[in-house]
Amino acid sequence: MSHLTVGQYAILVFGAMSVYASFRCIYFTYFHPASKFPGPRIAAISNVWYAYHWITGKYPMAIENAFKKYGDVVRIAPNELKNIPPLSGIKSDSNLDIYGSHSKHIEKFLKADFISLGDGDQGITWEKDPIKHRHTAKKLSPAFSAKSIKAKESTIHKYVDLFVQKMKKIGQNEQGVELKIWTDWVSMDISAELSYSRELEQVEKMSSSAFLHALWGVNFFVNVHQILKKFPLSVPLQFLFVPPSALISELQARKLNRETLEWRIEHRGGLEHLDHVEQLLSAEAPPPTGQERKALEVVSGQLLIAGYLPVASQFLCTIMFGLQEPDIHRLLVREIRESFARYEDITAEALAPLKFLHGSIMETLRFTFVEGGGLPRVSPGAIVDGRYIEKGLQVQYGHFAFTRSPRYFHEPRSYRPQHWLPKDHPHWNAAFENDATSHYYPFGLGPRQCIGMELAWREMRIFVAKVLWSFDVEMVSDHKIVYERDFKMHRMWEKPEFWVRFHPVDRSD
Numbered sequence: 001m002s003h004l005t006v007g008q009y010a011i012l013v014f015g016a017m018s019v020y021a022s023f024r025c026i027y028f029t030y031f032h033p034a035s036k037f038p039g040p041r042i043a044a045i046s047n048v049w050y051a052y053h054w055i056t057g058k059y060p061m062a063i064e065n066a067f068k069k070y071g072d073v074v075r076i077a078p079n080e081l082k083n084i085p086p087l088s089g090i091k092s093d094s095n096l097d098i099y100g101s102h103s104k105h106i107e108k109f110l111k112a113d114f115i116s117l118g119d120g121d122q123g124i125t126w127e128k129d130p131i132k133h134r135h136t137a138k139k140l141s142p143a144f145s146a147k148s149i150k151a152k153e154s155t156i157h158k159y160v161d162l163f164v165q166k167m168k169k170i171g172q173n174e175q176g177v178e179l180k181i182w183t184d185w186v187s188m189d190i191s192a193e194l195s196y197s198r199e200l201e202q203v204e205k206m207s208s209s210a211f212l213h214a215l216w217g218v219n220f221f222v223n224v225h226q227i228l229k230k231f232p233l234s235v236p237l238q239f240l241f242v243p244p245s246a247l248i249s250e251l252q253a254r255k256l257n258r259e260t261l262e263w264r265i266e267h268r269g270g271l272e273h274l275d276h277v278e279q280l281l282s283a284e285a286p287p288p289t290g291q292e293r294k295a296l297e298v299v300s301g302q303l304l305i306a307g308y309l310p311v312a313s314q315f316l317c318t319i320m321f322g323l324q325e326p327d328i329h330r331l332l333v334r335e336i337r338e339s340f341a342r343y344e345d346i347t348a349e350a351l352a353p354l355k356f357l358h359g360s361i362m363e364t365l366r367f368t369f370v371e372g373g374g375l376p377r378v379s380p381g382a383i384v385d386g387r388y389i390e391k392g393l394q395v396q397y398g399h400f401a402f403t404r405s406p407r408y409f410h411e412p413r414s415y416r417p418q419h420w421l422p423k424d425h426p427h428w429n430a431a432f433e434n435d436a437t438s439h440y441y442p443f444g445l446g447p448r449q450c451i452g453m454e455l456a457w458r459e460m461r462i463f464v465a466k467v468l469w470s471f472d473v474e475m476v477s478d479h480k481i482v483y484e485r486d487f488k489m490h491r492m493w494e495k496p497e498f499w500v501r502f503h504p505v506d507r508s509d
């Protein structure tokens with residue numbers, strides 16, 4: 001070999017690579033366990049299709065189109081499938097098969113390596129090991145018991161009331177207020193205080209905290225990190241996608257998180273209000289070790305984000321999409337105002353029987369499915385929706401496509417709380433009778449189901465009801481928001497700005 005010229009070496013290397021690529025294509029197209037499933041050709045042999053659609057921010061919509069073209073199971077990457085159930089005679093629901101199957105709360109389809117950052121402690125949301133996950137989830141669960149959540153309701157009122165007061169002062173300005181950022185502030189303030197008693201004061205100061213800046217500053221970078229997990233050799237390139245300003249604010253946010261936790265550790269057992277971290281920081285136990293502190297940092301950061309992000313979207317979108325359907329908005333406002341003579345009487349318990357409010361929130365959960373990027377799992381070698389999925393293949397439910405399909409929902413692209421009304425409700429409409437409402441799980445299923453579901457319901461009901469009881473909300477312009485056009489999914493849904501005015505309701509007579 002030593003007598004070969006540089007040119008001959010290059011030909012040799014190129015030849016070897018071509019042979020490897022050809023074998024790889026043949027293997028993935030004809031012999032790989034996923035090869036029996038249809039999908040875009042390029043997705044069968046390369047992760048480029050997956051990467052491209054994520055980068056455009058329209059990945060959920062691309063998946064929806066793929067289902068239309070290829071049927072109920074689509075191969076979206078060489079080793080990854082998406083599935084939605086057929087409507088006629090659902091034998092088994094792929095959603096239940098994938099996420100619901102477990103043995104003593106240990107899931108059978110393990111979480112795929114999708115969103116975790118780094119190799120350290122993985123907290124609760126990123127933890128793939130089901131035993132470790134179960135351990136953390138069990139420790140945290142008392143923080144989300146009915147009793148604990150009821151005790152935490154005052155924190156929700158504190159920030160919603162502050163928001164209402166602020167809007168009484170500035171909500172009638174000619175230019176209006178931008179509701180996306182305000183709902184971010186309210187939701188994140190609630191979440192930070194509930195998670196580990198940190199007061200971010202965004203609503204009070206009417207400005208974003210370092211946490212909020214950092215989170216959105218690194219959204220695209222986190223997305224790139226997730227995509228590059230499918231291209232392991234390119235991982236070092238990920239830092240090209242993070243602007244220095246985002247890196248700085250991320251470092252600041254981590255520092256703040258650490259400092260808050262230190263403060264919280266010092267005050268363990270001595271706080272006025274309950275928070276979630278209380279469950280992990282027993283007052284009697286010795287101060288946590290360095291390793292335990294790191295683990296706490298991860299979990300508290302995850303609780304802060306998991307408790308803020310979807311709730312902020314629900315606050316915004318229930319008002320945003322309701323306002324764009326004036327008849328629907330009117331029905332919701334009427335139900336709330338006719339149910340309460342006094343603002344002080346608006347509590348989560350008193351709101352629970354309101355059917356149109358429930359329907360509106362469920363409809364926002366359908367219309368804006370939070371985990372639009374998907375929830376991939378690794379098959380243990382099992383049947384999903386009547387088909388055998390080989391061990392090791394990644395598989396996930398087509399949540400977003402399900403919410404958009406006329407096979408499952410009448411008028412799926414319109415905002416229609418009527419989907420969720422019971423038959424005896426005066427606004428029930430027979431056109432929605434065959435909707436697949438009982439197959440929709442916006443908070444997930446099984447051992448990894450959202451731990452904060454009940455808390456979220458309280459927050460959503462209280463915010464929407466108190467705001468619509470207090471104000472006539474007016475859109476500043478007739479700018480129509482179209483979900484598919486105006487929302488983008490990177491790691492988190494990027495939402496459009498939405499300007500409104502808040503006119504206090506006159507109850508003087």
Ligand code: HEM
Nearest residue numbers: 124125303306307310311370442443444448450451452456
């Ligand atoms: C409208 C509001 C919310 C929605 C739609 C929502 C939805 C979800 C979904 C779909 C999952 C993933 C389930 C899976 O991986 O299979 C999840 C997980 C989780 N959520 Fe929520 N969530 C909401 C609010 C909250 C709140 C208020 C908290 C409070 C801290 C919270 C904490 C969590 C945590 C810790 C997990 C990880 C659970 C685990 O892996 O065991 N969520 N949520």
